[in-house]
Amino acid sequence: MNKFELKYRLSFFIGCVLILLSAGVQAQQKLQQFKPGALWMDDKGNHINAHGGGILFYNGMYYWFGEHKGEGSNNAYVGVTVYASKDLYNWKNEGVAFNVNDDKASLTQRGSIIERPKVIHNKHTKQFVMYFHLELAGQGYGAAYAAVAVSDKVTGPYKFLRASRVNPGHWPLNIPGGDRRQRINPDDYKTWWTDKWREGVEKGLFVQEHLYSGQMSRDMTLFVDDDSKAYHIYSSEENLTLHIAELSDDYTQHTGKYIRIAPAGHNEAPAIFKRNGKYYMITSGCTGWDPNAARLLVADQIMGEWKLLPNPCVGDGADKTFQSQGTYILPVAGKKDAFIFMADRWRPKNPIDGRYVWLPVQFKNELPVLSWLDEWDLKVFD
Structure with missing residues (x-):
């Protein structure tokens, strides 16, 4: 080997080492911004796989x-x-907080559908309680179950308790007693999306149909109020009407108390937060995996009257919620009036590649506003 070859090989080797060292430094560099819609890597260098999710803040x-x-x-x-x-x-x-299994008799067998898991912590029982929308393997979206699992450790594993429809045998609090006694004939409302049909839905057409089997529960979230009472918010009545249902003191069951919101309004993907004593909920319409315009609902009491307001999104892309669908609204710990709207940009042809769109919730005239940002950080709340 002559001096020229030796010098070339040595230079090549040093160059490779420098490239590897540079890559290692870059891999260890910490992120300092949110980039909505971009690939978001975890500590192992893999795109985060936590779709339709929610966040629990616990012990810092x-x-x-x-x-x-x-x-x-x-x-x-x-x-x-x-x-x-x-x-x-x-x-x-x-890792995996809740595992599916290979038991063909199990409701949560491999191949079932698990959507929008949320976890809350019960300060009295010290347990962590997980709810998610469950559909049975091979049965499409017919079950519309709410599933419950618990753990003594925040990261799990979570033990499956039960799955079923919600509040069987109970009428909503905001269907008057007189309407409960008037039996609704489904044959009178066969043609959907007519004025008459909407009238039937508002009276409780689907509530009556599912009264004894329990109400459907699909897209969902959980909310713990300032008094530690917890609520299950979900899309029901064939995704036509939102329900808010009170949970038991241990958070693992429903109490039978629930209300209906926007009957026949076709809302799903509820995300809720509270600010200055007022409750806000951002939802979406129902267009499958395709994005649509968000909706805003506001109430003075969580089980009270909810008012439907215009789309909280503004600017370019607002009519499609910036090509995403909400899943959760996160209060940022230690910051006043700081909330993050968490949404998913679904990729149904390659679900693992679904992206996350996180945006700061801003306020105008005491109402939440969402605007697109290519990148941002938590200083926006300062």
Whole structure:
């Protein structure tokens, strides 16, 4: 080997080492911004797999729970994953919080549908309680179950308790007693989307139909109020009407008390927060995996009257919620009036590649406003 060859090989070797060292430094660099819609890597260098998720803040740490999705199916072949973060930008993969199984008799067998998992902590029982929308394997979206699981540890594993429809045998609090006694004949309302049909839905057509089997529960979220009372908010009545249902003191069951919101309004993907004693809910319409315009609902009491207001999104892309659909609204710990709207940009042909759109909730005339930002950080709340 002559001097020229030796010098060339040495230079090539040093160059490779420098490239590898540079890559290692870059891999260890911490994120300091949110970039809505971009690939979001965890501590292992993989795109975060926690779709339709929600976040629990506990003991100084944020825990992000979400659906684990594969490349070719939206069905659950792994379960619910969980990630942990102190700063909301950088996330450590903590593994699978809730596992599906291979038992063909199980309601949560591999291939079932698990959507929009949320976890809350019960300060009295010290348990962590998870709810999610469950559909049975091979049965499409016919079950419309609410599933419950619990754990003594925030990251799990979560033990499955039960899955069923909600509040069987109970009428909503905001259907008057007189309307409960008037039997509705389904044959009179066969043609959907007519004025007469809407009138039937508002009276409780689907509530009556599912009174004894329990009300349907699909897209959902959980909310714990200042008095520690917890509520299950879900899309019901064939995705036509939202329900807010009170949970028991241990958060694992429904009490039978619930209300209906916007009957026949076709709302799903509820995300709720509270500010200055007022409740706000951002939802979406029902267009499958395709995005649509968000809706805003406001109430002075969580079980009180909810008022429908215009789309909270403004600017370019507002009519499609910036190509996303909401899943949760996160209060940022330690910051006043700081809320993050969490949304999913679904990729049904390759579900694992679904992206996350996080945007700061701003306020104008005491109402939430969402605007697009290519990148941003928590200083926006200062």
